[in-house]
Amino acid sequence: MFEIVEREEMTGGTVIRNEIEAPLIARKAKPGQFVILKANETGERIPLTMADTDPEKGTITIIYMVVGKSTAIFRNLKVGDAYQDIIGPLGAPTHLEKVGKVVCVGGGTGIAVLHPITRALKEIGNDVTCIVGARSKDILILEDEMKKASNDLRICTDDGSYGHHGFVTDVLKEVLEKGDIKLAVAIGPVPMMKFVSKMTKEYNVKTMVSLNPIMVDGTGMCGCCRVSVGGETKFACVDGPEFDGHKVDYDELMLRLLAYREDETRSLEESGLKL
Amino acid sequence: MAKKEKIARQIMPEQEPDIRAKNFEEVPLGLTQEAAVNEAQRCMQCKKPACVEGCPVGVDIPGFIKLIAEEKFVGSIRKIWEKNALPAVCGRVCPQELQCEGKCIIGKKGDSVAIGNLERFVADKERISGTGELPPKAAPTGKKVAVVGSGPSGLTVAGDLILKGHQVTIFEAFHKPGGVLVYGIPEFRLPKDIVFSEVAFLEKLGVTVDCNAVVGRTVSVDELFEEGYDAVYIGVGAGLPRFLNVPGENLVGLFSANEYLTRSNLMKAYRFPEYDTPIIRGKNVITLGAGNVAMDSARTALRMGAEKSRIVYRRSRDEVPARGAEVHHAEEEGVEFFFLTSPVEFKGNEQGRVTGMVGLKMELGEPDDSGRRRPVPIEGSEFELECDLAIVAVGAGPNPLLTQTTEGLDLNRWDYILADEATGKTSKKGVWAGGDIVTGSATVILAMGAGRLAADSIHDYLTWGW
Numbered sequence: 001m002f003e004i005v006e007r008e009e010m011t012g013g014t015v016i017r018n019e020i021e022a023p024l025i026a027r028k029a030k031p032g033q034f035v036i037l038k039a040n041e042t043g044e045r046i047p048l049t050m051a052d053t054d055p056e057k058g059t060i061t062i063i064y065m066v067v068g069k070s071t072a073i074f075r076n077l078k079v080g081d082a083y084q085d086i087i088g089p090l091g092a093p094t095h096l097e098k099v100g101k102v103v104c105v106g107g108g109t110g111i112a113v114l115h116p117i118t119r120a121l122k123e124i125g126n127d128v129t130c131i132v133g134a135r136s137k138d139i140l141i142l143e144d145e146m147k148k149a150s151n152d153l154r155i156c157t158d159d160g161s162y163g164h165h166g167f168v169t170d171v172l173k174e175v176l177e178k179g180d181i182k183l184a185v186a187i188g189p190v191p192m193m194k195f196v197s198k199m200t201k202e203y204n205v206k207t208m209v210s211l212n213p214i215m216v217d218g219t220g221m222c223g224c225c226r227v228s229v230g231g232e233t234k235f236a237c238v239d240g241p242e243f244d245g246h247k248v249d250y251d252e253l254m255l256r257l258l259a260y261r262e263d264e265t266r267s268l269e270e271s272g273l274k275l
Numbered sequence: 276m277a278k279k280e281k282i283a284r285q286i287m288p289e290q291e292p293d294i295r296a297k298n299f300e301e302v303p304l305g306l307t308q309e310a311a312v313n314e315a316q317r318c319m320q321c322k323k324p325a326c327v328e329g330c331p332v333g334v335d336i337p338g339f340i341k342l343i344a345e346e347k348f349v350g351s352i353r354k355i356w357e358k359n360a361l362p363a364v365c366g367r368v369c370p371q372e373l374q375c376e377g378k379c380i381i382g383k384k385g386d387s388v389a390i391g392n393l394e395r396f397v398a399d400k401e402r403i404s405g406t407g408e409l410p411p412k413a414a415p416t417g418k419k420v421a422v423v424g425s426g427p428s429g430l431t432v433a434g435d436l437i438l439k440g441h442q443v444t445i446f447e448a449f450h451k452p453g454g455v456l457v458y459g460i461p462e463f464r465l466p467k468d469i470v471f472s473e474v475a476f477l478e479k480l481g482v483t484v485d486c487n488a489v490v491g492r493t494v495s496v497d498e499l500f501e502e503g504y505d506a507v508y509i510g511v512g513a514g515l516p517r518f519l520n521v522p523g524e525n526l527v528g529l530f531s532a533n534e535y536l537t538r539s540n541l542m543k544a545y546r547f548p549e550y551d552t553p554i555i556r557g558k559n560v561i562t563l564g565a566g567n568v569a570m571d572s573a574r575t576a577l578r579m580g581a582e583k584s585r586i587v588y589r590r591s592r593d594e595v596p597a598r599g600a601e602v603h604h605a606e607e608e609g610v611e612f613f614f615l616t617s618p619v620e621f622k623g624n625e626q627g628r629v630t631g632m633v634g635l636k637m638e639l640g641e642p643d644d645s646g647r648r649r650p651v652p653i654e655g656s657e658f659e660l661e662c663d664l665a666i667v668a669v670g671a672g673p674n675p676l677l678t679q680t681t682e683g684l685d686l687n688r689w690d691y692i693l694a695d696e697a698t699g700k701t702s703k704k705g706v707w708a709g710g711d712i713v714t715g716s717a718t719v720i721l722a723m724g725a726g727r728l729a730a731d732s733i734h735d736y737l738t739w740g741w
Contacts, residue, residue, distance in 0.1 A: 024493055038450055044542070044551035070551055085450040087487045219448055219489055220674050221514040222534035226525055233518065233525060238676065252525055255627030259527040263553035270548050
């Protein structure tokens with residue numbers, strides 16, 4: 001059992017942060033790696049990239065949005081409650097390198113995954129510009145943390161309630177125009193990663209994305225998480241979750257993410273849980 | 276003697292095909308005590324029993340059968356336990372027709388003794404109404420053994436070494452122990468309660484089972500030694516699904532058998548939404564391959580509401596690698612076979628969901644490396660089969676998660692672990708390996724056989740040194 005030691009409702013209850021006791025995972029985990037969580041006996045195995053780890057305290061932190069039955073069950077877990085199973089750290093860690101100027105682009109709960117990567121990139125001496133986006137101000141997460149983790153933080157909201165009124169790609173274009181960007185990192189909803197990658201490709205800037213396809217075991221055993229990268233089939237759980245953003249087939253990924261949409265709706269409805 | 280031969284092989288009652296194809300209850304119902312005793316009396320008690328030679332773990336088959344004939348059931352299960360820690364499992368999933376029963380002298384002229392059914396009978400009797408008395412354990416040696424993987428070979432190693440007085444911890448990557456016995460083999464062929472009770476038996480003997488422990492990620496083999504383990508046994512199975520490398524393979528509704536069966540068996544997706552894991556319930560299902568895993572997949576699909584469940588195999592009926600009983604059961608339940616057909620492409624709709632398979636007819640040519648006649652494509656014979664679910668069951672390769680993170684472990688050219696055939700010793704000191712990660716996909720009993728040899732070798736090492 002894996003006990004929750006801290007819990008925070010980040011945006012009026014739609015996004016939740018859990019700090020969880022998992023000393024063996026905390027000891028080994030590196031930025032970019034994920035865990036699989038299962039709340040209870042009948043639960044589903046849900047992959048989530050870690051937002052933080054504290055090896056000394058023996059804890060890991062996850063930040064998730066409540067989108068269906070499984071995450072609604074997660075939300076019901078309070079401090080002192082426990083996840084029945086957590087497996088990890090899984091996936092390959094982020095390749096961290098000093099390259100000079102870096103731009104990190106995050107959207108939605110992808111910002112939570114981007115945070116430790118941004119921090120690590122800055123710590124090893126990169127000059128990191130960070131662009132984060134949300135639909136509106138009240139659902140933007142980790143603003144202060146991202147400010148600290150980067151050299152320059154730019155904010156965008158779709159509805160113009162905060163920062164730039166528009167998409168992250170508008171600001172990204174400005175940043176890329178100034179030139180000299182050596183690496184882009186994009187983590188967020190699939191369409192965001194798709195359009196960021198499309199733009200950085202025009203500027204010939206190497207781009208890394210972190211994918212979150214549906215998984216079962218997370219150890220390379222089932223192939224559920226397969227993605228097409230440069231025309232080759234890769235398993236996101238062991239070959240990823242990070243890939244060259246210019247080579248990912250995002251359209252296929254989006255269709256595969258919708259595989260169980262009807263089942264998910266039915267499952268949530270029958271459970272009586274609310275989003 | 277003559278009198279014994281007059282008893283006909285006792286038939287094990289089964290659920291009727293049209294009923295069982297709609298439920299997940301076990302298909303064979305087990306022998307009654309009367310039938311088991313009658314069946315046991317058919318054994319000729321050969322002086323040089325050929326059946327034992329056919330058993331990869333060398334169970335004293337005439338010995339345990341004689342005790343059933345004498346209605347000494349506790350003595351009988353103890354006799355099996357001397358060589359086999361998982362008789363309830365083996366009685367159900369061993370390919371007996373190729374092993375013990377295939378060698379039975381009575382089988383030369385008529386029906387062989389139903390050794391598998393008798394093994395199953397006496398194991399079930401012990402589990403359900405036995406004394407629960409544990410076998411004797413040697414005095415503690417103070418040595419610690421790590422067993423990586425809780426499938427059939429890992430469980431065998433753990434069972435053997437705990438009785439020899441060593442401390443044993445099993446590390447399992449999934450959240451439940453049992454390996455392929457739990458994620459792979461369906462409930463209707465091997466009820467999961469049986470596997471869990473076999474694991475519980477090992478725990479009663481003192482084995483520790485650590486689930487959610489991915490060796491190679493959560494902890495490395497070298498760290499296990501740093502933590503004080505004296506020996507490590509690797510029995511992680513061949514957990515890397517093979518796909519066909521044909522266009523359309525990433526369409527939604529095309530699964531590896533590993534994924535399809537794991538969702539259904541381990542995650543209990545057949546009970547969705549009571550269990551949270553969903554699965555695609557196809558009406559028109561194609562399974563590629565004709566091994567036991569393919570039969571399990573095609574039969575699972577029927578139980579989840581498929582109107583058509585078809586097996587597509589590129590060779591002919593004679594080359595089908597599945598157990599005879601599985602093919603027989605599948606056909607009885609209505610699974611159709613398309614032999615000499617090879618998939619060349621999968622077709623999908625605008626939602627990215629699979630809608631059909633393009634197949635190519637084959638004919639048999641000269642024998643290949645495996646000794647089986649090589650299927651050769653017939654030019655221009657493409658045809659399309661509709662499907663809304665396709666399951667690829669063409670075998671598995673070695674999962675690299677552990678091997679890539681373990682220094683000094685030599686692999687063969689296909690990336691399986693190199694291990695001595697007689698002992699299971701690898702190139703790395705203190706490390707043994709066995710089962711599918713050494714041999715490639717094989718059977719439960721062969722993995723158990725490898726576990727048995729490795730356990731003996733580990734015990735020698737812990738007693739005398741490398």
